[in-house]
Amino acid sequence: MAIRVENVNYIYGEGTAYKIHALKNINLTIQDGEFIGLIGHTGSGKSTLTQHLNGLVRASSGKIYYNDQDIYEEKFSMKELRSKVGLVFQYPEHQLFEVDVFSDVCFGPKNLGLAKEEVEKRAEEALKSVGLDSSLYKASPFELSGGQKRRVAIAGVLAMQPEVLILDEPTAGLDPKGRDEILDEIGKLHQERKITILLVSHSMEDVARYVKRIIVMNQGNVQFDQTPKEVFRHYRELEKIGLAAPQVTYIMNELRQNGFLVDTDSTTVKEAKDSILRALQGRRES
């Protein structure tokens, strides 16, 4: 059970004056149950890549396999792929259209042709797992706050019960509290339901706390594909392509250069704190 991307190229606007080579020979494998961060600067091709994974955009060349099945094969059902690989777009609240929250979440499972009871069961589960209060189920989606709308939209995709969930900048435009809540809920989904998650972001800080693997994209290429610690070691290169490692990485590297024996691979504040305390203790003893 995996998604395999082989030599995928994608060219926007072929044959017009505005030709852009958006993806250049991408090779990737996403295993079941992984939690991956996909990071890149605006225009690096990360959104385009995600739309390939559920067949919304067709590669100009190359192949994509879902569970070893070629998704570009004639008899392969794109509709089924889209129910298995759920994609939450950037600003997903802009796609809400129904009269109330509950029917909007029902839209996805209803399109799968499920029975009414099953549709409602799934919608309720999805709304529960994004932590939306049940008193809001009958409210118009346009009356909700930004964070609540975002949850409804994410629930709309979750209700299809995908095996892989791709979220394109799920925290863009949210306040710090809303951001942390959404990220925590995504983390919970991964732990409890073992859904494979691909989190697209340009904030290393957001991603570093949750993911086990980071894919860094730059100008249509995969620049790095490693664990967070390994990726953050390239913090100078990351800066060159318009990204940055977490603040912690900078502090730890600075400390190291000034003679403190701290672990520069620390990615979270907690790890850093422990490492600094240990280094200080070591100093006192010697």
Place this chain on the structure above:
Amino acid sequence: MIRDITIGQYYPADSVIHRLDPRVKLMGTIVFLVSLFLFDGFSGYLVATLFLGGAIWLSKVPLKFMLKGLKAIFMLLAISVIFNLFLTDGTVVFRIWKIQITREGIRMAVFMAIRLVYLILGSSLMTLTTTPNDLTDGMEKALSPLRKIRVPVHEISMMMSIALRFIPILLEETDKIMKAQQARGADFESGNLIQRAKSMIPILVPLFISAFRRANDLAMAMEARCYRGGEGRTKMKPLRYKRRDFIAYGVYAGYLLAVVGVSFVFQRIF
């Protein structure tokens, strides 16, 4: 589908036509479109073809790109050709049962088709070589005498440029919303007419909402920058005629004379 319409799409290139004053291009397009109805003979079409061909060649816009715009009027073209072909009275050249094709019908159909195609090509040449901003600037300046009779010229051209500016934005938005709903399993292609019309709701509702939101934001942004209509407003790049613009006017005059003259002479001789 929507992308096939080349009218309103700018093709960036560095050519004489691109550099012309938008007023000149506007005038030229009107002259050309009107001229198509001034003659009725092969000689006139020959002159018009030479003029249009020359202009396209000078503009450096690939012909393939220009012809794409024709796809949008294909149905209209087909219908008008069929009507002219079968419903014109005259000398019969071909007949099956009650359907007949006349010599005059063929002539009308061919001329009608050429006229329609040239109308589209002529106007897309203007929009392909002029940015929407330049175009509305040119229109505003060209129509400015109408202000004397209280026509709100500035407001009209501002509305036009905003409308034009919003076309690509809304297209992009439509594309995004369609993809988002497809990701939720929406299907826009299959089903009968009613089902398909119904499947448009998940696109149209968010699209309308986003259009209103954008309009609101834009109004606010304009207000914040103290926009208050055309009164006393100056331009950063005011339009001024250059030598090439006068030459272009000369070419138009020459073209008009040629079209009228040639078809007149042609009719006299034959």
